[in-house]
Amino acid sequence: MSIALAPATHAQSTSDDRLLSDPAFEQSLPPLSPLLPAPAPGPESSSSNEDAVAEPVADLPADPALTAPLAPIATFDAAPPPEIDVASEKMPEIRYTLVVKGLKPVGLDDAFRDLSALLQDGRRAANAAQVSARADEDVQLAERLMRSEGYYDGIATVAIDTLPNATNSLTVELSATPGPRYHLGRIAITGAPPEPTALARKALTLDTGDPIVAADVQSAEAAISLRLPEAGYPFVEVGQRDILLDDRDHQGDYALPIISGPKSRFGAIRTEGDPVFTPEHLTLISRFDKGEIYDSRQVDDLRQALVATSLLATNAIEPVKTGQTAADGSEIVDVLVRQTKGPARQLAGSAGYGTGEGIKLTGSWTHRNLFPPEGALTVEAVAGTQQQSLGTTFRRSNAGQRDRSFALGASVARQDFDAYNAQTITLTGSLSRQSTPIFQKRWTWSIGGELIATRETPFEAATLDRDRKTYFIAAIPLQLGYDRSNSQLDPTKGFRLSARFSPEAQKRSGGGFDGYARILTEGSLYYPLSEALTLAGRARVGSILGAARDDIAPSRRYYAGGGGSVRGFGYQELGPKDIDDKPIGGRSLTEFAIEARYRFGNYGIVPFFDAGRVGEASTPSLKNMRYGAGIGVRYYTNFGPFRIDVATPINRQPSESKIALYISIGQAF
Known part of the structure; x- marks a missing residue:
C-alpha cells in the first residue's frame, strides 16, 4: 500500500491563520515601546491590515533638571577622594595543627616532616585555600616517600576540619596506608x-x-x-x-x-690548552705505565697531583680512543690532559705572639715555576721584637720522581732571646718526601746538610760569665716520620711518630773541633671521645750525645717553654739558668702535653695541661718536671684553626711569668 501526501488547499491555510491569530489577546498586551510611534505600514501590511488605525503618541512632560543651567566650575571640589590602603590591612592568619598517621611504622615520619609543605612556614597560612594546597602537596610527598621505600601500593589521604570551631584553628590529618612492601x-x-x-x-x-x-x-x-x-x-x-x-x-x-665498551690499556699522555707541563713531566708525575690495564683511580691520582702543584687554574683528564689494539685484543687509549695556566706568583703572610718570644711577623714572595718544571723561588722575611731574618729558598718539586723535593736555601738572621743572642748565616740543602694538605703521606723522610756560621754569647760555668764566640757548624740532619692521623692541619683521630737524628761537627773560636749528635723523637695521639670532643696527647724526648753542654753553641742546645712546647712558661724559659736567671739550655729534653679539644661550629674551647724538663745531662729524665695549665680558644678556618692560648705555670718560680699568652695558626700539636 502506498500513501500519497497532498498539498494543503487555500481554504485550509486561511483556517489555520485564524487559529493562530487572537485579536482579544493582542489588545490586552501593552505596547512594545511607549516612547516610539508605531511603525508606518508597509505595502505588505497595508494589504493585510487595511482596517488598522494608528493611535497618536502623547507628548512626554519636560524634565526641569535637564533644562536648568549648569553650576559654575569654580564651585566643584577638585581634591581626589582619599585612597584606601588595602595592603596595610593584614588579613588574620589561620593556624593549623598537622597530625601524621601511618608513616612512623615504616620509618618515614622524620623524612616527611623534614620536607613537609605544611611544616615549612610555622603552621600558619593566609587562608583555608592555602592550607588545602599545602595538604595536597604533602599527600603527593607521602606517596613519593612510600614508593621510594618499596611501598608501591601506598596511598595517602588528608582530612581538614572546618572553621569556626572551639579552638579557632584547623586540624589537618594526613593518613598514609603503605600497604605491602615490594x-x-x-x-x-x-x-x-x-x-x-x-x-x-x-x-x-x-x-x-x-x-x-x-x-x-x-x-x-x-x-x-x-x-x-x-x-x-x-x-x-x-x-x-x-x-x-x-x-x-x-x-x-x-x-x-x-x-661496557672495549677493555683498554694505558697509552701515551697527551696535552691540550695552555700547557704548564710537558707530556714528559706528566708521565713522571703519573703513577701508571704505558701498557697497564686502564684504572680510573690512577687518573684521579694524576688529577690531584696537578692540583697540588698550584700552577693550574683548571685541569681535565679523559681517556681518548686510538683505534690501536694490544696483543691480547684490548684497546690502547691515550690520556688527554687539558691544562689552563694559573697564577704562578704568591704573596703570603702570618703573625704570632708568644710570651718570651714577642711579636713575630712573617712575609714571603714565591714564584712557583720560575725554573720549569716546578722550580720555585721563595724570598721570606721575618720581622719581630726579638728576631729578624731574611732568606731565600729554591725548591724543585717532583724532582726526578713523584713526591720527591730538592731544596737549597740561604739565610741571615739576628736573634735576641734571654737564652742567647746570635747573628747567623746559614746554608742548607735537602732531599725529602713530605706531606702536603692534598696528599697526606703515611711515610715521610728527609736527608739534608747544613753549614752554619754564628756569633753567640754562651754561658761559661767556669767563669760565670757570657762571652761572645764564633761557631762554624756542619750538620747532616736525617728525619723519618710515620703518620696515621686523619688530617694534616686539624687531626681528630689516629697518631703520628717522628724521629730526627743530626750528627754535627763544630769549630768554635778559642777551641778545637767538637763532634756530637742531636736526637729528637716525638709522638702524638688523637682519640675522639665524641663527634665534638677529641682528646689529644703528645710526648717529646731529646738528647745530645758526644759533647759537654758548655762546648755546644747555645742555639744548638735544647730548651723548653713556649706555645709549641710547655705552655705557661715563656719562650725557652724552662730549664737550667745562670746567676741572672737567664736560661742556658741543656742536653736532654722531656715534654708531655694533653688537651681536650671541644668544637662547636667554627669555634672551640681547649683546656690543656703541659709538662716539661730540660736537663744538663744527656739522659732524659722525669725528675723535677715542671707543669703548666691553661685554656685556649679556637676559630676554625678553611686553612686551619686560629689559636689563642692562655696558661700559667704551676708552682711558679722567681722571674717566671704569671700569665703566658700565645697566638698563632694551627693546633699546638
Missing part, C-alpha cells in the same frame, strides 16, 4: 660480554629478596659506573633500569642494560 625478584644485567657483566654484577650490591629502595638501587648503579673504569672499561654506559612489579607476590624483577 622486594627484588630476579636480577639481570644485559647487553655486555661475560667479563664486564660479571664485574658489574659484583659491583651491583643488590640481592634477590632485598626491599626495593630507590636510594639503594641508585647507589648500586652508580657503583657500576665507578667500578668498571677501575677494571679497564673507561667507556662504560649504564642504561635505564626496568623493574617489572607483580602485585600478586609483591616482587619486582630488575633488569639493567649496560654498554
